[in-house]
Amino acid sequence: RIKEKGKNNYKFYNQSMTEDAYKSYSLERDLRKAVDRNEFEMYYQAKINAKTNGLVGAEALIRWNHPNGNRIFPGDFIPLAEENGMIFAITIWTFRAACEQLKRWEKGGLTTVPISVNISPEIFDRQDWVETLLQIMDETNVDPGLLELEITEGVLIQNDETFITSIETLKQSGIKISIDDFGTGYSSLLYLKKFKVDTIKIDQSFTRELLNNDVSLILKAIIRLAHELDMTVIAEGVETAEQATYLRQNECDQIQGYLISKPIPVGEFVQLLENPVIQIAKGKSRQPAQN
Ligand code: C2E
Ligand code: MG
Ligand code: MG
Ligand code: MG
Numbered sequence: 001r002i003k004e005k006g007k008n009n010y011k012f013y014n015q016s017m018t019e020d021a022y023k024s025y026s027l028e029r030d031l032r033k034a035v036d037r038n039e040f041e042m043y044y045q046a047k048i049n050a051k052t053n054g055l056v057g058a059e060a061l062i063r064w065n066h067p068n069g070n071r072i073f074p075g076d077f078i079p080l081a082e083e084n085g086m087i088f089a090i091t092i093w094t095f096r097a098a099c100e101q102l103k104r105w106e107k108g109g110l111t112t113v114p115i116s117v118n119i120s121p122e123i124f125d126r127q128d129w130v131e132t133l134l135q136i137m138d139e140t141n142v143d144p145g146l147l148e149l150e151i152t153e154g155v156l157i158q159n160d161e162t163f164i165t166s167i168e169t170l171k172q173s174g175i176k177i178s179i180d181d182f183g184t185g186y187s188s189l190l191y192l193k194k195f196k197v198d199t200i201k202i203d204q205s206f207t208r209e210l211l212n213n214d215v216s217l218i219l220k221a222i223i224r225l226a227h228e229l230d231m232t233v234i235a236e237g238v239e240t241a242e243q244a245t246y247l248r249q250n251e252c253d254q255i256q257g258y259l260i261s262k263p264i265p266v267g268e269f270v271q272l273l274e275n276p277v278i279q280i281a282k283g284k285s286r287q288p289a290q291n
Contacts, residue, residue, distance in 0.1 A: 024080070027077065027080060028080060028084060030066065030067075031064075031077055031080060031081060031084075031086055032086065034064060034066075035086075035089050035090060035093055037067075039064055039065050039066065039067065040062055040063070040064055040065070040090070040093055040094070040097075041062075041063045041064075041065055041265065042060045042061070042062060042063070042094065042097050042098065042101070042266065043060070043061045043062075043063050043263035043264055043265055043266075044058040044059070044060060044061070044115070044263060044264060044265075044266060044269040045058065045059045045061060045256060045261060045262065045263040045264070046058060046256065046260050046261040046269070046272055046278060047059065047113075047116075047234060047254050047255070047256045048254060048255055048256070048260055048278050049253070049254055050235075050244070050247050050248040050252050050253060050254055050255050051248055052277070053277050053278050053279075053280060054276055054277050054278075055113055055272055055273070055276035055277070055278060056113060056114075056254055057113045057114045057115070057116060057148070057254070058113055058114070058115050058116070058269060059115075059116045059118075059150070059256065059263070060094060060097070060098050060101075060115050060116065060117050060118070061074065061118070061263045062074050062078075062090070062094055062118075064077055074118075078090075078120065081120075082120050082122045085122075087120050087122045087123055088122075088123050088126055088129075091117075091119060091120065091123050092132060092136070094117055094118075095117050095133055095136055095147075096136050096140065098115045098117050098147065099136055099137060099140035099142040099147070100140055101115065101266060102115060102140075102142050102143070102146050102147070103140055103141065103142055105270075105273065110270065110273050110274070111273055111276065112146060112273070113146075113273065113276075114145070114146045114147065114148055114176070115146065115147060115148070116147075116148035116149070116150050116176075116178060117147070117148070117149060117150065118150045118180065119149045119150060119151050121151070121152065121154065121155040124155065124163060124166070129166070130166045130169050130170055133170065133175075134169075134170075134173060137173065137175075143174070144173045144174035144175045145174045145175075145176070147175050147176065148175070148176040148177065148178050148198070148199070149170070149175065149176070149177055149178070150178050150179075150180040150201065151177060151178070151179060151180060152179070152180050152181050152184075153179050153180075153181070153182060153184075153191070156179065156191040156194075156195055156197075157191050159191070159194075164194070164195070167195055171196065176198040176199065177195065177196075177197050177198055177199075178197065178198060178199035178200065178201055178234075179192075179197055179199070179200045179201060180201050181201065181203040181236075182200040182201055182202055182203055182222075183202060183203050183205075183206050183218075183222070184203045184205065189225070192225075192226075192229055192231070193229060197231055198231060198232060199231060199232040199233070199234060200222070200226055200231055200232075200233055200234070201234050201235075201236050201256075202219065202222070202233065202234065202235040202236060202252070203236060203237075204236045204237025204257075205237075206218075206219060206235070207235050207236060207237040207238055207239075207243060207247075207257070208237060208239075210235075210243050210246055210247070211242065211243075211246065216246075216250075219250065219252075220250055223250060223251050223252055227251070232253045232254065233251075233252050233253050233254070234252070234253060234254035234255065234256055235247050235252050235254075235255050235256070235257070236256050236257060237256075237257045237258075238255045238256065238257030238258075238259050238260065239257050239258050239259050240259060241259065241280065243257075243259070244259060244260075244280065259280060260278050260280060261278065
């Protein structure tokens, strides 16, 4: 009997493995077509000044409008794209989209705010990545000072000469660099100074635990250190008014999170540009049905 049960389990397991393989195969196949078919869309999430609540920037977050009607979130396809090399084409698309968006706002006479774009470390394997970004800025005639690259800290600590030169070249163009998900996993802080990073983004896991004494102590130290190095500090994942108040009182410069705004399509984001002091909901966060 045991044997039989084992056999059935095995069969079941086998079948679901086949389904998974099929799913990821069709996802990969669809993803390969998605760039050409223009199925991606940038959503924008507000960043505000912690003291004045004034809009100071936008993070561009990619969404994939799959032809089957589903909106697919980056967590469900960016890792795949990083694995199969598609991330380079996707990044070019996102970066160009951000540049063109800035130009459209400018032409429309809107007050523009800087846009940050997420950059996966996998693209650094391509020798021409810096050149490609510089070329896109040139073609779109965008002010590089309005663009920021969000890079996670893992790649920065590797201390690779070529990479250091790449970042220096980009910084000379005027583009800004921020460290995304700061505080998740790496302990060396030396790179902060080496790369002359502009901004550090405190990871959501810290924000969530803000009112816990130990986290609070570390956070205050990070903010002090960042300010001594002339860097801006932004906290990600701010969901409650309590967190926002705490961050403001402890000199965190900027905040970003569902409390202020979820990531929204550009048409909605323009309303924030037109009325750039954000009214924060009291007490509870503005939970998105979908983001
Ligand atoms: P990230 O860059 O750290 O972006 C922050 C993520 O947290 C976003 O998820 C955002 O929607 C979500 N978020 C913002 N505020 C809150 C909040 O108050 N509470 C909670 N629980 N979550 C919040 P999203 O858009 O699903 O993106 C996930 C990750 O995918 C991003 O993390 C980024 O690493 C990556 N990603 C997004 N867009 C791109 C892109 O265009 N290119 C690349 N390479 N990666 C991207
Ligand atoms: Mg980011
Ligand atoms: Mg982050
Ligand atoms: Mg992230």
